[in-house]
Amino acid sequence: MNPTWSYLLTLVGATGLLVAGRAQRAGWLIGFLAQGLWAAYAVAxxxxxxxxxxxxxxxxxxxxxxxxxxxxxxxxxxxSDT
Structure with missing residues (x-):
């Protein structure tokens, strides 16, 4: 299998976490969509x-x-205190 997969999965996952860590909800969406790549990797x-x-x-x-x-x-x- 081409090692590009591992680089792509790492890049997308880390980007999602970075964006979420900056308090932007899009980070969670990026992480969610990245799971499609993981599913494709799992099948392949x-x-x-x-x-x-x-x-x-x-x-x-x-x-x-x-x-x-x-x-x-x-x-x-x-x-919660409320």
Missing amino acids: TKQPGFLISAFIYAYVYALNYRAWTTKQPALTSEK
């Missing part, structure tokens, strides 16, 4: 573990995107 390399992780990560990215978009509280173990 016949590694079902990556496919399972892509679905799990997509779910978490979707939850975080929704929290940022609708002002929902993020998943956290801390209790």
Whole structure:
């Protein structure tokens, strides 16, 4: 398999985290869309573990995107003071 995959997956994932870390909800969307690349990688390399992780990560990215978009509280173990 061409090593370009690993560079592309790393670049897209790191970009999503960087954007999310700068308090921009688009970062979560980038991460969510990156899971399509992970799913393609999983199928191309016949590694079902990556496919399972892509679905799990997509779910978490979707939850975080929704929290940022609708002002929902993020998943956290801390209790709110309000």
